[in-house]
Amino acid sequence: MYLEEIRNEINCIDEQIVKLLEERMELVNQVAEIKKNSEVAIFDYKREQKILEGVASQVKNKRYEEAIVGTFYDIMKNSRKYQNKKLGSQE
Numbered sequence: 001m002y003l004e005e006i007r008n009e010i011n012c013i014d015e016q017i018v019k020l021l022e023e024r025m026e027l028v029n030q031v032a033e034i035k036k037n038s039e040v041a042i043f044d045y046k047r048e049q050k051i052l053e054g055v056a057s058q059v060k061n062k063r064y065e066e067a068i069v070g071t072f073y074d075i076m077k078n079s080r081k082y083q084n085k086k087l088g089s090q091e
């Protein structure tokens, strides 16, 4: 495949990822609403570790595992950043 063709495929995948990330953030926003009215902390280390372990076990090609797990780590870091901003925390 030529560079342009490969990049077009990447663009299609990116569109799907953006759509799914937006859906994920809608749910994160709902979680934040619940946290706002309770004592539940924004950061849940155990939950994040479980998610990362689950992601690692789903990756079929182990050459990509580090990159994909790292991506999910960043997704959750930004999810927390969003929640902290929404809830006005200094974290």
Ligand SMILES: C=C(O[C@@H]1C=C(C(=O)O)C=C[C@H]1O)C(=O)O
Pocket (backbone or CB within 6 Å): 028, 031, 042, 043, 044, 045, 047, 048, 051, 075, 076, 079, 080
């Ligand atoms: C969304 C939550 O808040 C944080 C972000 C998470 C995520 O983006 O998946 C998971 C755990 C928490 O550290 C949650 O508590 O479920």
